[in-house]
Every structure is written in C-alpha cells, then in structure tokens.
Amino acid sequence: MIRSGIVRENRYFDSMFLMQVRQRMEREPGVHQAAAVMGTDTNKGLLGRLGFTGPWLSAAGPNDLIVAVEGESSEIIRAVLDRLEEFLTQKVKEREERPRTLAAGLAVLPQANLAVISVPGRFAAREARTALEHGLNVFLFSSNVSVEDEIALKSLAHEQGLLVMGPDCGTAIIRGMGIGFANVVRRGSIGIVGSSGTGIQEVTCLVHQSGQGVSHAIGTGSRDLSEAVGGVSTWAALGVLEDDPDTKVIVLVSKPPGAKPLARLGGRLQKCRKPVLACLLGTGKPGSPWEQVHLVSTLDAAAARAVELVGGRPSVPDSPDPTTWVASVIRERAQMSSEQKYVRGIFAGGTFCYEAQHVLEQGGIAVHSNAPLDPRLALDDPMRSVGHTLLDLGDEQFTEGRAHPMMDAALRIERLLLEARHAEVAVVMLDFILGHNASPDPVGDLLPAISQAKRAVAGRGGYLSVVASVCGTDGDPQGLQAQVTGLEEAGVIVLPSNAQAALYCRALVEGLR
Amino acid sequence: MSEPLENTPVGLLLREGPRAVNLGLAGFADALRAQGVPVVSVDWTPPLVDDQTAAILDRLL
The missing domain is CATH 3.30.70 (Alpha-Beta Plaits)
Incomplete structure (x- = not known):
C-alpha cells in the first residue's frame, strides 16, 4: 500500500x-x-x-x-x-459569489430574523454575539462554547427579546420548518421546548405518527437548565409558546436538572397558562410532584400523553405490554450460545443512549457507558466495552474532527464489527435517525456491517440479536417505512420507539420476568 | 423581557417563520432552502485569531 x-x-x-x-x-x-x-x-x-x-x-x-x-x-x-x-x-x-461575513449576508437578506451558526466552537460565540447585535435570533449548533460565553450571549438575547437556541442545539422546528437535524412533521397544536436534540426529534416524530402535529419545537442547548445558565432560553421559549395562538399543549424535554434549577422549573411550569407535560428523562417514578404538570420519564410516553391531551390516539402507548414480545424474545434467545449475555448499544443520538441506560437500569441492570448515568460506571477506555455497555458515539471524544455519526456511519460500522468479535455479546442495540441533514440512507449505511456481524457470530455457533428503533416519519427524505423494511429484511428486531427497543433488550438479557 | 411576547423578535420569528443567514455547515442552508425558507449562505472561513485572542485584542485596542 x-x-x-x-x-x-x-x-x-x-x-x-x-x-x-x-x-x-x-x-x-x-x-x-x-x-x-x-x-x-x-x-x-x-x-x-x-x-x-x-x-x-x-x-x-x-x-x-x-x-x-x-x-x-x-x-x-x-x-x-x-x-x-x-x-x-x-x-x-x-x-466566490457568496457573502463572506454575517453583516454582508444581512445586506443580501435584510429581512432575516435568524442566524444559523455551526462554525467550530472556538469561533462560535463571537459570531453569535454579532448576530444578536444585529437583532437576529440565534440557532447555535456549535458545541465547545464556554459556559461563560453561553451566559453572556443569553443575557444579551434576554435584554433584546431575542432567543438563543444553543450552544450545542441540534434541532428546532419553527412554523413547520426544520432547522439542523429535524424531521418532516405536520403542523399542529403541540409545542415543544427541549434541551435535547434527539429527544425533540423522537417526540415530534411520534406525535406525527399519531396523526397530530407540532406548532413549534424550540431547542435550548444541552446546558440551558444547568444551575450556571439558569434556563434563560427555556423560560423564553415557554413564554413565547404560552402566547402562541397555535400552541395548545406544551411539552418540555430534558435530562433532569439539578435540585435548584428543578425547583425553579417546577415553579415556572405550575404557572403555565396552558396544559404542560414535562419529560424529565430517567426520573423513574410515575406521577408528578407539581400540581397541573404531567410528568413522564420516557420520550414515547411524552409523545403519547401530549397526543392524548390534544384529543388524539397515540401510535405508541405510554406504557407498552412486554408480554406481547414473549414469542419473539424466546425465539431470539433460543439461537444464542450459553456464554452470550451482554447488551451493547451503539448510538448516534446522545439522548437515546441516556434513555436506554435509564430503561435498563430500571430493570436492575448496571450499564457502563462513555456517558454514564452513574459516574462510577464510566468506561475507563471508551474504545473497550465492559459488561453491558451503551455508547454515545456522538460524544465529543468520538466526533472531534469528524462529522457526527448521524451523517457519517464509519465509526458505528467499526464499533459494531468490533463488538461482534466478543463471545459474550448477545444483543446489539442501534438507533437510526432520519430527517434533514442526516445521512441519505442511515439503515443502508449499516446493513452490510449488520449482516457481517451476524455472520461472524453465527460462524462460531452463536446468534447475534440486533434490536433497533428508527426515529423518523414517512415525510422524511429517507422514508420511515423503507428504512424499517430494510432492517426487518436483515433480521433486525425493530421497535417503534427507543424506549421500547431498550425494554426489549432488557427482556432479552434478563429473560421475561 | 416584557409581556406580551408575541411582538418581540422571538415572537415574530414564530409568527412569521424563519428567514435565515447561515454560517458554517453549508448543508444546513441547503436543507432550509429545500423547505422554502429564505436563506443566505455565508462563505464562512476562520478568522486569523480565535474568540479568546480576539477578546484580549478587543480589550487592548
């Protein structure tokens, strides 16, 4: 060579x-x-x-x-x-024909009301500040922006009645228009505010699949509800959705914030003038400590409850019945060898990795990760899985200097083949995310590797179960049904939501209880 | 921010829909354009100094 x-x-x-x-x-x-x-x-x-x-x-x-x-x-x-x-x-x-600066861009489109910024993080705050000074709202996709810069930007935005979505904001849908990684969903009466991009994508897709629609989905950035940032963009987004005549129900999607921001959030949500549903991922117990606020812990439950609140029928129920999977689970397990016992998740969506860990841990399963729920279960070496391991391949340690795994499957392919070499691996869990700016064929990218991995395990007398969910709609450029069919034809078990896929994996490695 | 919010710049964004200036991934601008969003794509290239250095220079000059 x-x-x-x-x-x-x-x-x-x-x-x-x-x-x-x-x-x-x-x-x-x-x-x-x-x-x-x-x-x-x-x-x-x-x-x-x-x-x-x-x-x-x-x-x-x-x-x-x-x-x-x-x-x-x-x-x-x-x-x-x-x-x-x-x-x-x-x-x-x-x-060469394009403008070279934001100000020059504004001269071409003086009626602009939004700057979409995805430049490398070390240059992003300056561009965002310039945009705010020109009276533009900001969608800030870039990560690696310091928390001090985030606070300063959001404070400037607040003074001027502007909104900063981000930094590290993957998704927004404004008046039916998807910004960043977003799916094609119908317009409707459910408004969404979220600090999690793929979380927003899952909820909007399931709302669409249930026949309902989305007024607006506003990303706030992964740190917005932290104690330091104080929820500036979340508060602004809640306020504007409360005033928005198209929005009848508001859904908030977030990882659970710390105690102080959580108490403030509860206070704010209880004052909301519209029905409000909080999906605080991984919060465990059902029920809500806040009056008039519905609280759920998984994305599919958030979509289901929101759909019910606007009078619709959810396509995915908020609590699935795992007994319907018995035959399938028994069939999958029967083909495995006795040493196969672990689940390995290889995720493109960080929130999907987080949610799946929560679902497995609810079943008493300790899960290692490069982005663990419990810091004691952090992988020493992210390149090497231990026991049950779920990996967020969109994390900076994997993506620095390369495109996100939602666009570029190379890292996931490599990791899938690596996991298939380990005799103790029973099931590989995958997420597939469709929509604007995602790979043109997320399933097609991985199918050859899935088949190769299955063949490798079969070659040594075992059986590799592959379990997946597809986050998308039939309006997406990739087409939900075509992607699901591709997986099913390759022997992949496809569940209608990430939480259900995690629950199925739990059943597989535990045996049904 | 004073109530009501519907006449603030963020309220107008929701009421009128996005009209965007894109800096960075050109694919983001292409996807917006494909949806019919008015968008201008800036040919962004990194400045000679990063934000931190620029902030120091701003203070000095």
Whole structure:
C-alpha cells in the first residue's frame, strides 16, 4: 500500500462537505482509505494513527486543508488527487459569489430574523454575539462554547427579546420548518421546548405518527437548565409558546436538572397558562410532584400523553405490554450460545443512549457507558466495552474532527464489527435517525456491517440479536417505512420507539420476568 | 423581557417563520432552502485569531 497526500493552504471547508469528499475518494477503485480534514492538531493526530506521517503533514495549520489517500499504487493516488483538485477548484469558484461575513449576508437578506451558526466552537460565540447585535435570533449548533460565553450571549438575547437556541442545539422546528437535524412533521397544536436534540426529534416524530402535529419545537442547548445558565432560553421559549395562538399543549424535554434549577422549573411550569407535560428523562417514578404538570420519564410516553391531551390516539402507548414480545424474545434467545449475555448499544443520538441506560437500569441492570448515568460506571477506555455497555458515539471524544455519526456511519460500522468479535455479546442495540441533514440512507449505511456481524457470530455457533428503533416519519427524505423494511429484511428486531427497543433488550438479557 | 411576547423578535420569528443567514455547515442552508425558507449562505472561513485572542485584542485596542 502507498500513502500520500496534499496540503492546500488557507482553504477552509466544513466537516459535512469534507465527509462527502472522503466518501467520494473511498469509492474510487484501488483506494483503501482516504481522509479530508482541516489541519487541526486533533486531525493531524487522527491521520497519524491512520498511518499518515511526514513533514508535508506536520507543517499544515488549522486553516489548511489536508487530503490523504492510501491506495494500491502511486498512479492511482495521483489520479484520485488530480480529480479531487478539479472538484475543489470548482467548489471554491461557486463559493466566490457568496457573502463572506454575517453583516454582508444581512445586506443580501435584510429581512432575516435568524442566524444559523455551526462554525467550530472556538469561533462560535463571537459570531453569535454579532448576530444578536444585529437583532437576529440565534440557532447555535456549535458545541465547545464556554459556559461563560453561553451566559453572556443569553443575557444579551434576554435584554433584546431575542432567543438563543444553543450552544450545542441540534434541532428546532419553527412554523413547520426544520432547522439542523429535524424531521418532516405536520403542523399542529403541540409545542415543544427541549434541551435535547434527539429527544425533540423522537417526540415530534411520534406525535406525527399519531396523526397530530407540532406548532413549534424550540431547542435550548444541552446546558440551558444547568444551575450556571439558569434556563434563560427555556423560560423564553415557554413564554413565547404560552402566547402562541397555535400552541395548545406544551411539552418540555430534558435530562433532569439539578435540585435548584428543578425547583425553579417546577415553579415556572405550575404557572403555565396552558396544559404542560414535562419529560424529565430517567426520573423513574410515575406521577408528578407539581400540581397541573404531567410528568413522564420516557420520550414515547411524552409523545403519547401530549397526543392524548390534544384529543388524539397515540401510535405508541405510554406504557407498552412486554408480554406481547414473549414469542419473539424466546425465539431470539433460543439461537444464542450459553456464554452470550451482554447488551451493547451503539448510538448516534446522545439522548437515546441516556434513555436506554435509564430503561435498563430500571430493570436492575448496571450499564457502563462513555456517558454514564452513574459516574462510577464510566468506561475507563471508551474504545473497550465492559459488561453491558451503551455508547454515545456522538460524544465529543468520538466526533472531534469528524462529522457526527448521524451523517457519517464509519465509526458505528467499526464499533459494531468490533463488538461482534466478543463471545459474550448477545444483543446489539442501534438507533437510526432520519430527517434533514442526516445521512441519505442511515439503515443502508449499516446493513452490510449488520449482516457481517451476524455472520461472524453465527460462524462460531452463536446468534447475534440486533434490536433497533428508527426515529423518523414517512415525510422524511429517507422514508420511515423503507428504512424499517430494510432492517426487518436483515433480521433486525425493530421497535417503534427507543424506549421500547431498550425494554426489549432488557427482556432479552434478563429473560421475561 | 416584557409581556406580551408575541411582538418581540422571538415572537415574530414564530409568527412569521424563519428567514435565515447561515454560517458554517453549508448543508444546513441547503436543507432550509429545500423547505422554502429564505436563506443566505455565508462563505464562512476562520478568522486569523480565535474568540479568546480576539477578546484580549478587543480589550487592548
């Protein structure tokens, strides 16, 4: 194998585009692996681990583009790089007509009311501040923004009657328009406020599947309800949904905040002028300590109760009946060998990983994770699973310098094949997230690896059960039914929600109790 | 923020729907455009200094 590459100074491209460049090169015959990244230290480290080294690489800076290719011959590599050079030159030409700054962008669209910001975290706060100073609301997808910057931005927004969704905000739907990772759902009377992007996606999809619709879904950023930030965006979003004539019921989706913000949240929700439902993931006991506030602990229950509150019939009940799975669970287990006992979850959605851990722990199962519910169960090495392990592959330790697993399946494929090598693994749990900006075929990306993993386990006399849920709608570009069918045809057990998929996994590893 | 909220900039965003300036992932702008959202995509490139350095320079200058 020959390894080579090029560096192009001061040529910036975003991570989504660079992922497409990498995929394009890897489809070329004779190419073993390829990379297209900006020359940050993290990315150079990653390239080093892939076997790419040399002075050409070490001299690259964070604003320089690095393209690296491993192929069968230097002729193949040269041809691939030449074709790529032409493609990039064309892209640069296309970009020349675009405005270069936010202010210049506003001159083109002076009636803009929102800045959508997904630049690298170390530059994001400054751009967000500029947007607020120009009177724009902000959707801030970028993570790695300091909590001090978040507080300052939200305080500035509050003074001006503006909203900051984020930082680390994955999803919003405003008047039917999806921003970031969002699904195609019908408009309706259920308003959603959430600090969890995939949490919002699951609730909006299940509401849609139940025949109801969403007025607006407002992301607030993962830290908004922390003690430091104090829920500034959550309060603003609740206020505006209370005043919004299209919204009849409000759903709040969040991981449980600390004691002090939780008490403040309870006080605020009890004063809400509309029926309100709080989905505080993993809070366990049913019932609510707050008068007039419905409290649930799973996303599917949140969607089900919200649908009932607007007079509809939920497609997924808020408490499933696991006895209906008995035959299927027995069939799956009967094919396994005696040493197979653990569940391994490989998630693209952080909230799905969190929710599944909660469901398993409710059954008394200790779950290790790189993002654990109980810090004592944190994995020492995220690259190595222990016992029951659920992994959030969207976590920064896995995604730094590369596209999110909702867009790029490479990491999940690698991990799935790795887990299948361990004799004690009984079931692999997966989530598939459809919608705007997700991979064009999330299921298709993983199907070859799923089949390969199943074959590998069968080859040593066992059976690998694969359990999944698909977060999406038939309006999504990928199409919910087509994705589900693809999985089922590959022998994957597909449940209608992430919480149910986790419950099914629990039944599989425990035996039905 | 004073009540009612419907006439604030965030209230107007909900009432009128988004009209966006996009900075960063060009795919986000493409997805908005495909939904019929008016959007302008800025060809964003990193400034010479990051936010922290810029803040120090702002204080000094």
